[in-house]
Amino acid sequence: MYPIKSGPDEREEVDAMSDLLERLRARGWRMTSQRRVVAEVLDGQHVHVTADEVLAAAALRLPEISRATVYNTLGELVSLGEVLEVSTDGRAKRYDPNARNPHQHLVCGGCGTVRDVHPVGDLVAGLPEAERYGFAVTGVEVTYRGLCPECAAAAG
Amino acid sequence: MYPIKSGPDEREEVDAMSDLLERLRARGWRMTSQRRVVAEVLDGQHVHVTADEVLAAAALRLPEISRATVYNTLGELVSLGEVLEVSTDGRAKRYDPNARNPHQHLVCGGCGTVRDVHPVGDLVAGLPEAERYGFAVTGVEVTYRGLCPECAAAAG
DNA sequence: TCCTACGATGGACGGAGTCCAAGTCAAGAA
DNA sequence: TTCTTGACTTGGACTCCGTCCATCGTAGGA
Structure with a gap:
């Protein structure tokens, strides 16, 4: 079936x-x-x-x-x-579907492909206390933008 | 007019x-x-x-x-x-409209408020070469998630 | 002042997602 | 096994966001 x-x-x-x-x-x-x-x-x-x-x-x-x-x-x-x-x-x-494994995303501006990536370091720590405006910061989403090899080649 | x-x-x-x-x-x-x-x-x-x-x-x-x-x-x-x-x-x-001043965003999960914030350090550099899959990485967008003081207080 | 190419209009259209009333069926009870 | 029931599915209408296009209007240079 x-x-x-x-x-x-x-x-x-x-x-x-x-x-x-x-x-x-x-x-x-x-x-x-x-x-x-x-x-x-x-x-x-x-x-x-x-x-x-x-x-x-x-x-x-x-x-x-x-x-x-x-x-x-x-x-x-x-x-x-x-x-x-x-x-x-x-x-x-x-x-x-990869929700159980923390990761960020790398997106191609040409074709829209999305890849999972794993940056190093504590991303939340990059936001100074003075820039938090009293917020309890619980997480961070990072999207890296660029061109995949194919789109970069096509763009010349 | x-x-x-x-x-x-x-x-x-x-x-x-x-x-x-x-x-x-x-x-x-x-x-x-x-x-x-x-x-x-x-x-x-x-x-x-x-x-x-x-x-x-x-x-x-x-x-x-x-x-x-x-x-x-x-x-x-x-x-x-x-x-x-x-x-x-x-x-x-x-x-x-604040495009001339590079910044990222801090979003309250309660009320949806969006604040402009300025993290320190080179955010793109946090992505190791091995994690770039040949992409030409041109930029990065970061969204910090959390609760603003009002929503945090309301949540107890 | 006149011309004309660039910009505005508004209505049709398309994609993504939601809603709802009616029909279906998974799974617990007997 | 066979109910029973309420959770789930269906499909079509609908909303929201955004784009397209033919036609009309006008900013700004000659």
């Missing part, structure tokens, strides 16, 4: 998947085929996908899945902390 | 304004009443406004101004480097 390719890496992925599905079930998620497919699509991704891309990928397995369901499910995964929402360009939000 | 109020503070603002208008004229801007009004609206702002807020404020002075004109003018101001485009949430872009 689900055209899951098999291969040498498959076992590990399926196990990671079960972890995610188990965590979701443990938090009281009613496990529907739609939610399972959305979770699986995200879990297999190593890039940051848009809701539309999730919908397209999910529809390959479950053609009748609706846009509203995809948005609902993504929203729930975000509020459960399993997925990060990233809006790098003011256009479509992207979803980052 | 232009219902510009006059008052004790008016002189200073008009001078700063003339600077901006002069810069724009020097860059070959054809000075229309619409562009003048949009530039004036932005220049008077110390907060980060949406295109819609700019339109509303501009329409007070020039009721027949169109949305397309406001977007065009904002786009030009951005590409001239006079105004920064900021998208802190995935919703409407905001425009930051």
Whole structure:
């Protein structure tokens, strides 16, 4: 029913998947085929996908899945902390399945590609006390901007 | 024709304004009443406004101004480097007239207030070469997240 | 003053996301 | 196994943000 390719890496992925599905079930998620497919699509991704891309990928397995369901499910995964929402360009939000591993983003101004990166040093510490205006600073999001090798080459 | 109020503070603002208008004229801007009004609206702002807020404020002075004109003018101001485009949430872009002074943003997770802040150190340098994946990194945007004193107090 | 190319207009359009009423079904209870 | 029920899904309408385009208007140079 689900055209899951098999291969040498498959076992590990399926196990990671079960972890995610188990965590979701443990938090009281009613496990529907739609939610399972959305979770699986995200879990297999190593890039940051848009809701539309999730919908397209999910529809390959479950053609009748609706846009509203995809948005609902993504929203729930975000509020459960399993997925990060990233809006790098003011256009479509992207979803980052790598939420359990703290990281920042490197975005290509040409093609929009987003890569996870890991800067060194304490980023929050870079903001002096005098610049905090009494805020309790709890986190920081960093987006590095540039051109990927392909776009840089195309730009001459 | 232009219902510009006059008052004790008016002189200073008009001078700063003339600077901006002069810069724009020097860059070959054809000075229309619409562009003048949009530039004036932005220049008077110390907060980060949406295109819609700019339109509303501009329409007070020039009721027949169109949305397309406001977007065009904002786009030009951005590409001239006079105004920064900021998208802190995935919703409407905001425009930051403080473009001539490099800065980052501190956002309150409670009320959404955005403050300009000035972190110390070279932020781009925090990204190791090995983490750049061949990208030509040209800039960095940092958003510090936290709670402002009021929201922190309200949260207990 | 006249010309003309640049800019403004406003309405249509498109993408992203939300909302809602009606139908469906997962999973616990009996 | 078969209810039962309320959480979930559907799809279409809707909103919001922004862009496009044909047409009209006008700033500013000749």
